[in-house]
Every structure is written in C-alpha cells, then in structure tokens.
Amino acid sequence: MARIGGRTAIALVAGIVLAAVVPAAAQPLTSRVEGTVQDETGSVVPGAFVLMTQVDTGIVWETTTDERGLYLFPRMPPGTFRVAAGAAGFATTVVEDVRVALNAPTSIDIVVEVGAVAETVVVAAAGPQSLLNTANAELNTNLSREQVRDLPLNGSDVTQLALTQAGVTGPAGARTASINGTRGTFNNFTLDGVNNQDTFIRTDALFGEIPVKESFIEEISITTGNADVDDGLGASQTQFVTRSGGNRFDTEAFFYHRNEAFNATNFFNKAAGIEKERVRVHEFGFNVGGPIARDRAFFFLNYEEERQPGSSSVVRRVLTDPARRGDFSYVRQDNG
CATH class of the missing domain: 2.60.40.1120 (Carboxypeptidase-like, regulatory domain)
Structure with missing residues (x-):
C-alpha cells in the first residue's frame, strides 16, 4: 500500500510458523x-x-x-x-x-x-x-536469503531481483516485466503459495496485493520454462517465501533513506528557475524470530513502515491579460 504526499505507507507482516507436516492447501512450498x-x-x-x-x-x-x-x-x-x-x-x-x-x-x-x-x-x-536437476525439465533459478539480503536494490522491493534472471526483461521495471517474451498475465506470482497478483489490473507480471519487501523474504524461486503441473496456473512461476523463526532468537532493525539532495535538477525546472522536486523516502522497521517450543513451534514478526514526503512540479498554461479579455491576436495563424 503506497500513499503520496507525506502520508504513511505501512506494511506489517506477522507470521507464526508451527512445525507440522500437513497437506498443502495452496501451491506446495516443497x-x-x-x-x-x-x-x-x-x-x-x-x-x-x-x-x-x-x-x-x-x-x-x-x-x-x-x-x-x-x-x-x-x-x-x-x-x-x-x-x-x-x-x-x-x-x-x-x-x-x-x-x-x-x-x-x-x-x-x-x-x-x-x-x-x-x-x-x-x-x-x-x-x-x-546440483544438476535430473528429475524434470524445469528451467528454475533460486535466490537464497543471503542473496536477497546482499544484492543491491533500488528501495526494498525484491521483485527487482527477477530482472537478474535469463529471459526476464523489464525496460520499465519489474512490475511490467516480460518472462520469455510472454504477457504479464502468463506469470503466476505467489507469496507462500498463495496468489499475490492484483487480479483487477492483472496485466502486470510482478505487481502484488502485498508488497514483497527484503526484510521478510527468505527465498525466491523463478521458473521461466517447463513449469511442473503442481506449480499451478502460468507459463512462468515467481514464488516468494517468507522468513520463519527457528531454535535461535534473531532480531534486526533497519532504516533506509533517500533524499533529493543526491538528485539532479530536472531540465525544465532548471530552465524555469524552479527548485528541484522534493523526493524523500524513509523506510524503517524491525523483525524478530525465535522458538515458542524448541524443535516444535516457532514465530517470526516483521514490522515495516514507509513514509514518502515529497512534491511534484506541474506545468500549466496561464493566459495573458489580453487573452483573458478575449483577445487571442497573439496566437500565430499558421499554427507554426
């Protein structure tokens, strides 16, 4: 969820992982x-x-x-x-x-x-x-927690990492990416085995109802071809798995800041003598995970908040005083 104009975008992910072997009700994460x-x-x-x-x-x-x-x-x-x-x-x-x-x-x-x-x-x-897959013909790549955490991102949206894979192209970003030349609707985008695609817009390959952030993602699986039948719908599969707790208590706090001081001034703003647009992003939060009952039940809690105070330049046509009185003689008649 993102809101512009200084209001707050909050993403809260809380998970309690119980160690049990149960039938999978959604896409299998195994x-x-x-x-x-x-x-x-x-x-x-x-x-x-x-x-x-x-x-x-x-x-x-x-x-x-x-x-x-x-x-x-x-x-x-x-x-x-x-x-x-x-x-x-x-x-x-x-x-x-x-x-x-x-x-x-x-x-x-x-x-x-x-x-x-x-x-x-x-x-x-x-x-x-x-490490060679001899069980099926899937073309699959996995990104581990270490890669999710350490690879550079513009912000904390890990869908960008899909662009590192062969066959995935997105000139306008990961949201509208194409996988092996197919339409965005051909991709199955899931979070913990449950559909995460915006089924209303539906045209974007990697636009989800729940923002997929680095702080709570454990692993990413990207299948670009020959997806197995139990993966569900879609010629391609992008599966995101959330983190879970273990027998050891772990916690972390994080803060990400972006400031217009490091941006260049827009060409048109500079020509008109207008100050650069204010673009600031503050992302901060924490997470904690550990055991509820050792070797049996575990928990993981992640809290993340995003604030985006900013301003935008707007170009408007302002009529001259003669034009306001109905005199448009200043307009060139040759439309040149």
Missing part, C-alpha cells in the same frame, strides 16, 4: 530429495535408515532405502539440512550443510563405511549432493 545409499564397493545398501534434520528448527524426517538402495523424501521444505544414513554393520555417515531450494529437486548419494552404527563419519555436502 522440494523432492532423493538418492542412494551404497557401501565403499559401490553395492547398494537396502533397509538403511536415512534421517534429514533441518538445522534451524531441529525437525527430523526419516525414511529407509528400498531393495535397490534408493530413498525418497517427496516433499521437503526449503532450508539447510543435515543428512544421516546408516545400517546394521555400517557406521553412520553424516552429510553436513545440504541446501534444499524451493522447486529444485536434490539428489544426495551417500556412501557408508563398514563399522558400528554408533561410529560417525562426517562429510561435506559438496561431494554427495548433485
């Missing part, structure tokens, strides 16, 4: 994780346990390998995980820092060594985790 468990000779290990633990929340998902040594987690939330696998007669192998991105299938092949289950072998995710 990814597929799969792989194999093998021994050092390359033979598969059937019946091995595989545990995935989300680092921030401590929530654990568990499955076992089938007779071919394959395991599958069909719907995992995005985040950073620790993956552990083991079996009778084998030591437990732990893969650290496994990154699961939204709409990006992940493959992790784990090798276990002969030994007692109580023994643990820790490896980095760089080796076992494959």
Whole structure:
C-alpha cells in the first residue's frame, strides 16, 4: 500500500510458523530429495535408515532405502539440512550443510563405511549432493536469503531481483516485466503459495496485493520454462517465501533513506528557475524470530513502515491579460 504526499505507507507482516507436516492447501512450498545409499564397493545398501534434520528448527524426517538402495523424501521444505544414513554393520555417515531450494529437486548419494552404527563419519555436502536437476525439465533459478539480503536494490522491493534472471526483461521495471517474451498475465506470482497478483489490473507480471519487501523474504524461486503441473496456473512461476523463526532468537532493525539532495535538477525546472522536486523516502522497521517450543513451534514478526514526503512540479498554461479579455491576436495563424 503506497500513499503520496507525506502520508504513511505501512506494511506489517506477522507470521507464526508451527512445525507440522500437513497437506498443502495452496501451491506446495516443497522440494523432492532423493538418492542412494551404497557401501565403499559401490553395492547398494537396502533397509538403511536415512534421517534429514533441518538445522534451524531441529525437525527430523526419516525414511529407509528400498531393495535397490534408493530413498525418497517427496516433499521437503526449503532450508539447510543435515543428512544421516546408516545400517546394521555400517557406521553412520553424516552429510553436513545440504541446501534444499524451493522447486529444485536434490539428489544426495551417500556412501557408508563398514563399522558400528554408533561410529560417525562426517562429510561435506559438496561431494554427495548433485546440483544438476535430473528429475524434470524445469528451467528454475533460486535466490537464497543471503542473496536477497546482499544484492543491491533500488528501495526494498525484491521483485527487482527477477530482472537478474535469463529471459526476464523489464525496460520499465519489474512490475511490467516480460518472462520469455510472454504477457504479464502468463506469470503466476505467489507469496507462500498463495496468489499475490492484483487480479483487477492483472496485466502486470510482478505487481502484488502485498508488497514483497527484503526484510521478510527468505527465498525466491523463478521458473521461466517447463513449469511442473503442481506449480499451478502460468507459463512462468515467481514464488516468494517468507522468513520463519527457528531454535535461535534473531532480531534486526533497519532504516533506509533517500533524499533529493543526491538528485539532479530536472531540465525544465532548471530552465524555469524552479527548485528541484522534493523526493524523500524513509523506510524503517524491525523483525524478530525465535522458538515458542524448541524443535516444535516457532514465530517470526516483521514490522515495516514507509513514509514518502515529497512534491511534484506541474506545468500549466496561464493566459495573458489580453487573452483573458478575449483577445487571442497573439496566437500565430499558421499554427507554426
């Protein structure tokens, strides 16, 4: 919501995230994780346990390998995980820092060594985790929280980051961007799996009912081609996921300021001796997140306020005194 003339634009986003596995009522915000468990000779290990633990929340998902040594987690939330696998007669192998991105299938092949289950072998995710999507033909790019926070923005609207992706063009800005040459109506713009497009205007690809600000966005997924059927309507998909709390308390405060002192004077204002337009933007707020019950329930609260005091130059035609009396003889007759 934006209001001009010194009035206030306020965006308030509050979320309480409860850790539970429930059926998704909207667009799924999950990814597929799969792989194999093998021994050092390359033979598969059937019946091995595989545990995935989300680092921030401590929530654990568990499955076992089938007779071919394959395991599958069909719907995992995005985040950073620790993956552990083991079996009778084998030591437990732990893969650290496994990154699961939204709409990006992940493959992790784990090798276990002969030994007692109580023994643990820790490896980095760089080796076992494959970053190549071999599950489907989607053309998908993800932007993590670190990228959302650190990449430069003009203001705090993160829809601008869509313009960094191949196939996304927007000469007039992200709002009216075109993805692979399609109309704005062909894009599906969602926030936490729920439609965020202005269905009244509808012609703009990235114009949402809720402003998408840097302070509360965790991840962005942009699918420019071959979107899967469960993504919903749209030839292209731009999905924004909000931040959530974890087992650790985190808080931040922020302030963004823009001032006309750093702007050039408009050519016409300068020619007419009029002072430059006043353009000032004040964006400030805070957020806090943490546990309600450790490993079970979490909260995240974000407050952001935007103030835009400013002025605009207006060009008007003012009649001369003779013209006000009905004498228009000063007007050239050749229309030149």
